[in-house]
Amino acid sequence: MADNATQTTDFAVFTGPVFRPGEPGYEAEIAGFQTAYTHRPALVVGAAHAEDVRAAVEYAARHGLPVAVQATGHGLSVAAEGGVLISTARMTDIRIDSGTRTARVGAGVRAGALVEAAARFGLAPLNGSSPSVGVVGYTLGGGLGLLAREFGYAADHVRTIELVTADGRMRTLRPGDELFGAVLGSGGNFGVVTALELGLVPVRTVYGGQLVFDEPLAGPALEAWRQWTATVPEQLTSTVTTLTYPDIPQVPEALRGRYVASIRVAFDGSAEEGERLVAPLRAVGARLRDDLRDMPYTESHTIHSDPDHPHAYAATNAVLGELTGDALAALAAATGPVGSIPAVVDIRHLGGALGRPSQAGVSVDRRDAAYVVRVITMPAPAAGAGVPAEHGAVREVLAPWTIGHSLAFLYGAGDGADDAQTRAGYAPDTYARLAALKSKYDPHNMFRFNRNIRPAA
Numbered sequence: 001m002a003d004n005a006t007q008t009t010d011f012a013v014f015t016g017p018v019f020r021p022g023e024p025g026y027e028a029e030i031a032g033f034q035t036a037y038t039h040r041p042a043l044v045v046g047a048a049h050a051e052d053v054r055a056a057v058e059y060a061a062r063h064g065l066p067v068a069v070q071a072t073g074h075g076l077s078v079a080a081e082g083g084v085l086i087s088t089a090r091m092t093d094i095r096i097d098s099g100t101r102t103a104r105v106g107a108g109v110r111a112g113a114l115v116e117a118a119a120r121f122g123l124a125p126l127n128g129s130s131p132s133v134g135v136v137g138y139t140l141g142g143g144l145g146l147l148a149r150e151f152g153y154a155a156d157h158v159r160t161i162e163l164v165t166a167d168g169r170m171r172t173l174r175p176g177d178e179l180f181g182a183v184l185g186s187g188g189n190f191g192v193v194t195a196l197e198l199g200l201v202p203v204r205t206v207y208g209g210q211l212v213f214d215e216p217l218a219g220p221a222l223e224a225w226r227q228w229t230a231t232v233p234e235q236l237t238s239t240v241t242t243l244t245y246p247d248i249p250q251v252p253e254a255l256r257g258r259y260v261a262s263i264r265v266a267f268d269g270s271a272e273e274g275e276r277l278v279a280p281l282r283a284v285g286a287r288l289r290d291d292l293r294d295m296p297y298t299e300s301h302t303i304h305s306d307p308d309h310p311h312a313y314a315a316t317n318a319v320l321g322e323l324t325g326d327a328l329a330a331l332a333a334a335t336g337p338v339g340s341i342p343a344v345v346d347i348r349h350l351g352g353a354l355g356r357p358s359q360a361g362v363s364v365d366r367r368d369a370a371y372v373v374r375v376i377t378m379p380a381p382a383a384g385a386g387v388p389a390e391h392g393a394v395r396e397v398l399a400p401w402t403i404g405h406s407l408a409f410l411y412g413a414g415d416g417a418d419d420a421q422t423r424a425g426y427a428p429d430t431y432a433r434l435a436a437l438k439s440k441y442d443p444h445n446m447f448r449f450n451r452n453i454r455p456a457a
């Protein structure tokens with residue numbers, strides 16, 4: 001790194017604040033949603049706009065430093081040790097064009113803010129379960145939304161990408177450009193996105209919520225959900241989650257300390273039709289909670305009610321070609337109340353529009369997948385980035401039905417974010433295409449603090 005006097009001159013180009021270790025504001029700037037570990041860069045640039053991002057990349061290139069990016073810290077995979085961290089949290093500009101049904105979002109926009117902004121025009125983005133996740137990071141990972149079976153991956157709805165590449169150039173990418181589909185589905189491997197233009201959909205309300213079954217009915221509810229998913233239309237996307245609620249005052253009394261199966265439903269249709277569709281699930285028996293209702297899309301974050309406070313978490317996943325009764329029983333035996341793996345297990349139903357090929361070469365593979373199983377464990381705070389032993393055990397249980405792994409749903413466990421794990425997230429020809437483009441656009445692997453695609457030799 002350059003000496004202090006040179007650095008101070010260099011830093012004058014930034015509009016946003018700049019922090020080095022030990023300086024006031026450094027710890028607050030690197031803090032994110034994931035608390036098990038954090039980036040520890042030599043320099044953080046709190047980018048105020050795209051030009052700050054460009055200048056930060058140029059600075060890193062000049063000094064031969066690697067670059068990490070953080071908007072919210074939900075998806076931290078490989079923590080930076082040294083190098084430059086570009087913090088995009090200040091880049092929260094949202095512009096909606098109701099005529100073209102598009103939104104242009106800055107790199108720091110969170111899903112909840114975009115949902116609110118789009119709703120003023122009777123529109124909705126293809127956001128996922130949590131309002132606090134960053135729109136750009138989510139979309140670069142593919143983006144599996146609440147209504148994913150109806151509309152497909154969020155990445156398939158991107159119109160333009162504004163990107164700063166390792167050479168310090170700002171580029172605007174459109175379908176047909178060779179980097180366009182490579183950027184979508186590969187995290188931050190090709191540069192720093194400063195803004196995305198996204199397609200919106202005309203959805204004002206959604207019928208949905210949760211059906212929560214207590215332990216004695218959890219098994220029958222899982223099996224009923226499995227069979228039911230084969231019958232539902234594309235307009236309905238659902239997830240089943242099993243977990244033991246902690247016995248703490250923040251949890252509603254009826255749920256405290258209980259092992260439950262919670263079915264989360266989002267249906268783009270009338271409440272009458274929704275009620276008819278969910279009847280086989282209600283027939284399983286009494287619910288601890290049943291809040292299915294017609295709601296404004298702005299309340300759709302209540303469907304999953306994801307935790308909104310920063311905490312330590314780790315997760316693995318398996319993408320399945322089918323979910324047989326045997327697969328479900330094996331998973332429940334391993335992770336249920338008498339199983340050996342304490343975890344939150346969440347199975348998302350795929351198919352529908354998710355199965356259609358991308359028109360723009362988007363790098364999201366396994367489109368023949370029928371379900372994705374996520375297994376989330378809670379490491380001790382500051383446990384570091386090791387791979388929890390339970391993750392290997394659960395992968396083994398699901399191995400006979402597994403056709404791949406989703407990189408977007410691997411949380412924490414950064415030590416395991418090796419080449420083999422990244423390759424398993426893609427079809428071999430997709431990985432080869434991405435590696436070739438990486439050697440062209442980022443030959444020195446500046447953008448390596450991610451599920452890293454190594455430049456092809």
Ligand SMILES: Cc1cc2nc3c(=O)[nH]c(=O)nc-3n(C[C@H](O)[C@H](O)[C@H](O)COP(=O)(O)OP(=O)(O)OC[C@H]3O[C@@H](n4cnc5c(N)ncnc54)[C@H](O)[C@@H]3O)c2cc1C
Binds near residue numbers: 449
């Ligand atoms: C509670 C929770 C709920 C979730 N729900 C869903 C869901 O429903 N569907 C789904 O598909 N995913 C979901 N995810 C996964 C989520 O989409 C990824 O973790 C995503 O990477 C988070 O992006 P972020 O910007 O919020 O996080 P960050 O940690 O800030 O960023 C994650 C990574 O994205 C890349 N990145 C972020 N911004 C940029 C940028 N401007 N330019 C280049 N690269 C960038 C970087 O590699 C960065 O390390 C969820 C995650 C959590 C923790």
